[in-house]
Amino acid sequence: MTPRQRLWLFTIAxxxxxxxxxWAFAGxxxxxNYPGPYGQEILKHxxxxxxxxxxxxxxxxxxxxxDTVGEEFILFTAAAGMSVVLRKLRGEHEQRAKSPYDRDLPxxxxxxxxxxxxxxxxxxxxxxxxxxxxxxxPSGGFQGGVILATAFMLxxxxxxFLAFRRLSPVALLNGxxxxxxxxxxxxxxxxxxxxxxxxDNFLPLGQVPGAVSSSGTIALIxxxxxxxxxxxxxxxxxxxxxxxxxxxxxxxPRNPPIRDPLASRESQGNx
Amino acid sequence: MIPNAAxxxxxxxxxxxxxxxxxxxxxxxxxxxxxxxxxxxxxxxAILFFAFQAPDVSLSELTVGAVALPLILLxxxxxxxxxxx
Numbered sequence: 001m002t003p004r005q006r007l008w009l010f011t012i013a014x015x016x017x018x019x020x021x022x023w024a025f026a027g028x029x030x031x032x033n034y035p036g037p038y039g040q041e042i043l044k045h046x047x048x049x050x051x052x053x054x055x056x057x058x059x060x061x062x063x064x065x066x067d068t069v070g071e072e073f074i075l076f077t078a079a080a081g082m083s084v085v086l087r088k089l090r091g092e093h094e095q096r097a098k099s100p101y102d103r104d105l106p107x108x109x110x111x112x113x114x115x116x117x118x119x120x121x122x123x124x125x126x127x128x129x130x131x132x133x134x135x136x137x138p139s140g141g142f143q144g145g146v147i148l149a150t151a152f153m154l155x156x157x158x159x160x161f162l163a164f165r166r167l168s169p170v171a172l173l174n175g176x177x178x179x180x181x182x183x184x185x186x187x188x189x190x191x192x193x194x195x196x197x198x199x200d201n202f203l204p205l206g207q208v209p210g211a212v213s214s215s216g217t218i219a220l221i222x223x224x225x226x227x228x229x230x231x232x233x234x235x236x237x238x239x240x241x242x243x244x245x246x247x248x249x250x251x252x253p254r255n256p257p258i259r260d261p262l263a264s265r266e267s268q269g270n271x
Numbered sequence: 272m273i274p275n276a277a278x279x280x281x282x283x284x285x286x287x288x289x290x291x292x293x294x295x296x297x298x299x300x301x302x303x304x305x306x307x308x309x310x311x312x313x314x315x316x317a318i319l320f321f322a323f324q325a326p327d328v329s330l331s332e333l334t335v336g337a338v339a340l341p342l343i344l345l346x347x348x349x350x351x352x353x354x355x356x
Contacts, residue, residue, distance in 0.1 A: 031282075031323075056327045130330070138326035146334035153342060233339055240346035 051205040052135035052215035060140060061221045065199035068221075069184060072228060076181045079232040086239045108159030116158040123151040131226025135215040141222035145229025152234045156241065165238070173235045180228025187217055187224070278322075285319045302348050306341045313337035 001009075034040070042063065043055065052058040060068050131144025156164040188199035196202055199217070206214030292312045299305045313336025320329035 139330060140327065143327075143330040143334050146331075146339055150334070150338050153338075237339075237342055237346065240343060240350070244346050244349045 050135075050201060050215050050218060052218050054133075054135050054137055054139070056138060057134035057140045057222060058215065058218055061134065061218045061225075062199075062201050062216075065188065065221070068225075069188065069199070072181055072184055072225060075229060075232045076177065079177060079235045082236050082239050086243050113158045116154045120151050120154050123147060123154060127151060127226075127230070131230075132219065132223055134222035135218050141225025142229050144222075145226040146233055148226065148230035149233035149237070153237060161241070161245065164241075168234050168238060170235070170238065173231045173238070177228050177231035177235060180224045180226075180231060183224040184221055184228070187221055191217075282322050285315070285322045289315055289319050303345070306344045306348070309344070310337045310341040313340065 029035075042059065046055045046058050047053060050058045050062055052062075127144045127147030127150070129144070130139040130147060131141050134140040134144075152164060152168050155167060191200040191202050192198050194202060201216040201218065203216035203220065205216050289312075292315050296305070296308050296312050299308050313332060316336060317329045317333040320326075320332055
């Protein structure tokens with residue numbers, strides 16, 4: 001088949017697909033039309049039962065807490081898989097630079113260093129606030145954890161890889177990740193130890209709905225999830241960074257020299 | 272509060288922008304440029320989710336799609352790039 005015939009065949013098939021798509025689209029119910037009974041029931045009873053105004057987090061960590069345990073272990077497995085895949089193989093040798101200034105790179109410009117270092121504090125604050133306020137506003141452990149990991153990334157981006165590595169040693173990250181995931185499971189088992197169903201909300205619910213100390217196990221679980229996600233992401237990115245900087249490839253590649261388009265061919269040399 | 276017509280216009284605009292952004296992502300060829308385009312597309316998706324009244328999902332998409340994913344991709348690209356010997 002020539003390319004033109006293929007193009008015609010595609011056009012005919014695409015026209016049929018677009019027609020069916022638009023027909024299906026026209027038959028959809030309007031935006032915001034909710035047919036099921038479960039959502040309305042939860043909205044009626046969520047604040048009374050859990051004292052949490054962030055109903056999404058209440059569903060994540062209380063009503064559907066069991067699914068969230070599985071999701072946490074997805075991230076845990078991903079970080080563990082990274083560590084396993086990127087371990088030191090037998091033939092590979094690590095080239096540790098003797099000093100951080102041995103690397104063949106220009107120093108980081110001040111335009112990058114100053115904003116990233118200035119942003120580390122506020123980013124940690126925002127991440128911590130998001131992770132610990134799952135019951136009051138649309139946030140939660142996961143989002144706060146990723147933002148906390150971003151704070152470590154900002155330290156690396158400002159050119160201080162050794163500071164980044166010293167702030168987040170691998171042993172500490174492994175421990176923090178295991179602590180976060182294990183504490184989530186342990187909170188559920190603590191409910192079982194009292195004769196309640198797994199992950200039941202057994203802690204005191206607090207007086208004011210939506211206060212920081214309210215909603216029982218939801219705030220606690222969200223805090224541990226935040227720790228675990230932050231540690232997992234920092235671990236993943238730290239592993240990739242070590243692969244890039246320290247593995248057996250040799251020097252860090254530098255950007256190819258920029259060709260001057262107006263220079264003649266002879267004076268450009270071979271690049 | 273925001274009148275309904277304004278919300279509708281915002282939602283339609285963001286939907287069109289997301290469709291255009293997806294086309295741009297597919298048509299970008301270079302790897303490093305693609306990573307930055309993906310980061311911008313993640314931010315656009317976060318705005319889309321926010322306009323459709325899902326702030327939790329919007330925060331997740333913002334942190335993962337605009338920050339963590341481009342970082343991981345850039346490090347992987349730096350690892351597999353050919354080194355001038």
